[in-house]
Amino acid sequence: RKEVEQDPGPFNVPEGATVAFNCTYSNSASQSFFWYRQDCRKEPKLLMSVYSSGNEDGRFTAQLNRASQYISLLIRDSKLSDSATYLCVVVSGAGKSTFGDGTTLTVKP
């Protein structure tokens, strides 16, 4: 079993839709969590950190569920520009970052 697993995707949604991605992790001692976005042939860019209390940034909401060991990313009112691959990152207590394989989102007109 991989340390970090993401919904395989791809997700194809119309503009304006709400879409959610989940990411599960196996190390219960993990301490930090992030969502990154990667566009085709570009480097990953930090989207947001994830906290137990939830974290909202405009149309994006990230949530952490420590009991079930998963993090989620919710995108509301999808835009064409949201099309990308979304990577979850889990950081262990020792500071090692593990990336998920990514979930591809395509928003269509």
Next chain:
Amino acid sequence: GAVVSQHPSWVICKSGTSVKIECRSLDFQATTMFWYRQFPKQSLMLMATSNEGSKATYEQGVEKDKFLINHASLTLSTLTVTSAHPEDSSFYICSARDQSGVYEQYFGPGTRLTVT
């Protein structure tokens, strides 16, 4: 803030030659830098972790004598692909983490290497 640069952004070289890629943190001091490789439509693969002033830690299956990493200062790490072969053609991306204790990584724009 938190800008990481990489140079060159793309390089084409002949089989058997060596290529050096530089990764710089421009506005912060990076105690730890990471080197990744990504093949088309595949996920990021961590190659090695480098800490300033010490030897890099390589992931399993990554040849340390082929991929030489030097992290001589808090703002610069280099990756040298020695005796490159066509199968080394890939997208190489570095990232850096600062000293604050927060674990975000900031990525460079990547280097696209093509070995002919």
